[in-house]
Amino acid sequence: DTGVSQNPRHKITKRGQNVTFRCDPISEHNRLYWYRQTLGQGPEFLTYFQNEAQLEKSGLLSDRFSAERPKGSFSTLEIQRTEQGDSAMYLCASSPRPGGSYEQYFGPGTRLTVT
């Protein structure tokens, strides 16, 4: 499968715990995006990387959220001290930009439930 993959697919955690999600983009896609989707809403932008550089993180909801893409391949999104309001679907997308077309391809998402 050459699409975007995300792990785990579902995470249940207790309030106050830290969680980390992983995204593997389409091979050779330079850009990697993280979005968050709550029930009944469209995805909302969190942050993006071009290769290993995090170029915008205006959508990260608080300093409890952080993301990395250390070698310009896979990325991780970490949420520290989780709160019930963090329950959502976390989506990763990749794009061949810059230089390539503008389409973004999404992974299956990680559904987070904070109890």
Add this chain to the structure above:
Amino acid sequence: QKEVEQDPGPLSVPEGAIVSLNCTYSNSAFQYFMWYRQYSRKGPELLMYTYSSGNKEDGRFTAQVDKSSKYISLFIRDSQPSDSATYLCAMSAQGGSEKLVFGKGTKLTVNP
């Protein structure tokens, strides 16, 4: 006012009907327009991608962009029960992050 407005529906049609889905937007910087299909508890799947104004056709799907009216549409011909899903419009501006701004999605049910 949100940057992208989309009627959430729900929309219910009989099999074989022509479906029209629409979004309006307020940011004149948007240049790239996409439609995604999302099945329940799955990630969005890219259906159509259009640059600037005009029409694009792919099989049973036609995407239209009218930048003068800030209005985009997706038409589905000969709708099938397998088309039942939530349809999300998304758009981005050129330059910078080119992050996608989404509508809320329209939930479509095609009844056999």
